[in-house]
Amino acid sequence: MSPKCRGPGPPLVLLCAMGLLFYCTPTEAEKTKRYSMQSLCKNHFLQNLYRKIDGALLWSQNERNLECVITFQTHSILQRFMLRFDFLQLDCNDHLYIFDGAHAVGTHKFDLSCKNTKQNLGAMFTRTNYVTLKYVTDAWGTDSNGFKLVITAVKDPKHACTEFRCTLREFCIATELVCDGINHCADGSDESSTTLCQNNDTGTIMGMEVTWFVVLLISTLLVLLVMIVAVSICICRRGWHSGRGIQQQNASYSLQQMYGSNGAMKQAMGGIGGGGGGSTTTLPRATGGSPTSGGGGGATGQLSGNWCRPAGPLGFLSTLVRARLYCSRAK
Known part of the structure; x- marks a missing residue:
C-alpha cells in the first residue's frame, strides 16, 4: 500500500x-498627494477626471510646450480650497490660470506669470469646493523656472471641526495632513504641534x-x-x-526460487519426488486432486490445492505462511 x-x-x-x-x-489614511505637472499634463483619459483630495503638493520644473487643465475637488461641500506657493518663479511667456470652479471657462480668478512671487500672493482661497488649474508654457525655459503649489481643503471656523484646527486662522484640516512635512495651515501649526508629531513618530517598529x-x-x-x-x-x-x-x-521474487535455495527444503521435497536423486525441487500443481509423481517412478504424494489459490488479504505474506505449513506437514 x-x-x-x-x-x-x-x-x-x-x-x-x-x-x-x-x-x-x-x-493608514493617505497623506498629502504629490503630483508633478509633467505627469499630470500627459494626454490620457484620466486628465479630465476630478481628483478628490484633502491636500496636494504640485511641483513644476522647466516644462515646455504644455497646455493642460487639472481640476481638484474637496470631499465635502462644506470645504473649500486654500492655495499657497512654497516656490514660484515662472517664465514671462508661461501662465498659470486659476479658476474658482470645476471648469476652465469664464473669467479666471488669478493669472500668474513672471511678475508674481510667493511673497506678494500669500494664501489664496476659493469660494466653491472646486479649483481648476490651466498651465500654459512655451518652448523655452530653464531648470530654475517652475513652482511648488500647496493645495489644502479647509473648513471655515463657523463649522464644527472633528479633526485638526489650525492656530492662526482656525481653519479645520484633515488629521492625515498633520506632521507630513508640508505646511498646510499657512502658519505652520500643523507641523509644530509637538504632541501630535511625537505620537506620529512612535508608530514604528524596529525603525520601520x-x-x-x-x-x-x-x-x-x-x-x-x-x-x-x-x-x-x-x-x-x-x-x-x-x-x-x-x-x-x-x-x-518467486516462491520456487526461495525454496530452491534452501538445502533442507530440497531434501524434504526430494523424498516426495522419488528415487531420481532429488537434487532439484519442483513444486507440483494440484490438478483436480490427482497425485503428482516425481522423476524415476518413485513414491507419489498429493499436495494441497492452496498453491493454486490467489493471495489472501495479507498479500504475499499469506503465501509464505501456507508454504511453512506445507513443509511442516511434509515432515
Whole structure:
C-alpha cells in the first residue's frame, strides 16, 4: 500500500496567507498627494477626471510646450480650497490660470506669470469646493523656472471641526495632513504641534513603519509555509516510490526460487519426488486432486490445492505462511 499524505496544498496556503495579510495590515489614511505637472499634463483619459483630495503638493520644473487643465475637488461641500506657493518663479511667456470652479471657462480668478512671487500672493482661497488649474508654457525655459503649489481643503471656523484646527486662522484640516512635512495651515501649526508629531513618530517598529513591518512579517511567514509544504510533498513522494519498489521486488521474487535455495527444503521435497536423486525441487500443481509423481517412478504424494489459490488479504505474506505449513506437514 502506498503512503497517503494529506494536507493543504500550496494554493490553499497562499490564499490563507493573503487573507491574513489583508486582514492584519493596518489601514493608514493617505497623506498629502504629490503630483508633478509633467505627469499630470500627459494626454490620457484620466486628465479630465476630478481628483478628490484633502491636500496636494504640485511641483513644476522647466516644462515646455504644455497646455493642460487639472481640476481638484474637496470631499465635502462644506470645504473649500486654500492655495499657497512654497516656490514660484515662472517664465514671462508661461501662465498659470486659476479658476474658482470645476471648469476652465469664464473669467479666471488669478493669472500668474513672471511678475508674481510667493511673497506678494500669500494664501489664496476659493469660494466653491472646486479649483481648476490651466498651465500654459512655451518652448523655452530653464531648470530654475517652475513652482511648488500647496493645495489644502479647509473648513471655515463657523463649522464644527472633528479633526485638526489650525492656530492662526482656525481653519479645520484633515488629521492625515498633520506632521507630513508640508505646511498646510499657512502658519505652520500643523507641523509644530509637538504632541501630535511625537505620537506620529512612535508608530514604528524596529525603525520601520507599522504597515511595512507587518507586510515583511507576513511575507516571511508565507515563504516559510511554502517551504514546509514543498518539503512535505517531497518526503511523501519519496516514501511512495520506495514502497512501490519493494512491492514490485517481492512480486518478482518467486516462491520456487526461495525454496530452491534452501538445502533442507530440497531434501524434504526430494523424498516426495522419488528415487531420481532429488537434487532439484519442483513444486507440483494440484490438478483436480490427482497425485503428482516425481522423476524415476518413485513414491507419489498429493499436495494441497492452496498453491493454486490467489493471495489472501495479507498479500504475499499469506503465501509464505501456507508454504511453512506445507513443509511442516511434509515432515
